[in-house]
Amino acid sequence: MTEHEERRVRKTLAWLDMAGRKAGTWAFLLNRLTGLGLLLYLLLHLGVLSLLAMGEMQWDAFIALARSPLFLVLDVVLIFGILYHGLNGIRVALVGMGIGVRWQKGIFWTLMGLGVLLLAITGWLVFTM
């Protein structure tokens, strides 16, 4: 590894240095991870849609797989990612424009509370519908 690459790796790992850090860095880290996860999902989603072009057989096989319990758990993980990224995004956008700076912690925890509620409801729907 060149020195430049080594520095790159170290800087990326700096994301994960949680020693002594508070909720703010967790929020930041989780935002990046869910962001990457959602990007990956989008690519997978497009890939899966291309199965449609390959004919009915492949598509039906995929739909059967998508109804399996493991897949439903992944659905809930996906919903978590969307909810977290979106709700924390509201805080970052507002506070980042100088709105509600003094109450940013309260805003964060309120949005997270809302997120847990929505996750519980949608999770329940995923498994019962």
Place this chain on the structure above:
Amino acid sequence: MKQEMSDPVMAFDGNELWTIHYRVFRYKRSSGKPHYDKFNVEIAPHETVLDGLEKIWAFQDRSLTFRHACHHASCGSCGIRVNGVEKLPCIVPIREVTRDGGTVLCEPLRNFPLVSDLVVDLGQFYRRLEEAHFQIIRSSEPIERDEHESSNVHTRFENCIECGLCVSACPVSGTDGLYFGPAALAASWRMIQEPRGVDPLSVRSNADQEHGCWRCHVAFECSEVCPSNVDPAAAIMALRQDLLKRKLLRLFQRGDHDRA
């Protein structure tokens, strides 16, 4: 959140001595790998973490390097990480971070080049404060400066003590070495609020860059550790709001011109 440890003044016994295990980060350029050294220190619970380091230096290891000067949170030179958290060890009593027989972990600040043991290089950090056009004047003095007067007659009367704790706590400073960092951006905001003879436009255009105020990811860690209540995160957000308003205004004004 601050941890409330043991007794307040009530149970205070002036002669009480605790045995504390200091785990200290060691690094010398000449001798390769960083490692941790352990020192046992007899220290009173009301003495500070810095007192303990000085005892180690005085009685156990003269090669231990760390920085300090004022011993009362005003020079900003002693900043390290105590049990992982950025602190000024000169004002942290032992009883606030451990108990008798406990361990105190001392490490250098993050996100700065390491010089030796607990000492990091703050050179670029100071340069960034200068680039933010941070002007140092006594608040009781007139703002106009004599051209021939050297700047070192001016004494700081600011809240920021330039300790660098905020930069160490900031996750973005860890990823982006070019990021100006919380202290420099807070300084920019101060200069916009109170320009002291500096052109606020040049302060704004300096902050309005990719590695300037827009690089912040709103983790607010800087404000958590700042020992001087600067609240750099709020300053960065104020800076953004100010720039955003100006940009929007310009956009609409340009729209008016187009229509005219």
